[in-house]
């Protein structure tokens with residue numbers, strides 16, 4: 715019985731702490747300067763495929779969009795907003811013709827991934843990245859993070875995908 719009472723007190727104090735902390739998180743300043751992600755999330759190359767994209771114009775790239783386990787689960791369950799812990803990676807490569815493949819096909823039709831150009835991430839942490847709707851943005855070229863000026867347009871453009879929690883890519887079945 716004594717143990718039970720102790721347990722109840724313990725549960726009550728944890729609940730108290732959570733209740734005390736909740737308004738602090740809720741008050742996060744929307745005007746605060748955005749925080750960018752400056753370290754490459756480990757293990758991203760082993761994540762699962764969400765979809766692919768090809769950009770023409772100046773980008774002329776292929777993108778493989780991958781998600782960690784939290785991201786894949788949310789996608790498959792159609793859960794929005796994405797929960798904290800979600801990380802989405804966009805691996806970008808040059809869009810280059812393959813003469814080797816064209817020779818096999820007997821005509822010019824093949825394009826493959828060229829050298830990697832950059833890697834981008836969106837990391838969900840609704841407290842840490844409250845100023846940018848809970849998403850931390852990251853861009854790495856040759857393993858190095860981009861500077862703040864480069865990162866400025868990420869959020870305003872992704873904000874246009876508000877209906878899908880700032881994420882453009884849909885899950886490819």
Ligand code: HEC
Pocket residue numbers: 767768769777779802803804834835836851852853864865867868869871872880881882883884
């Ligand atoms: C002009 C608008 C625009 C800007 C600026 C922009 N993005 Fe995107 N981003 C998109 C669109 C559209 C897609 C989906 C198409 C694609 O993947 O090519 C996308 C896809 C992504 C994805 C895959 C998840 C998703 O939302 O589909 C990540 C990660 C990403 N962008 C990160 C960034 C980062 C980091 C920056 C800043 C360095 C950035 N983006 C700047 C428009 C933008």
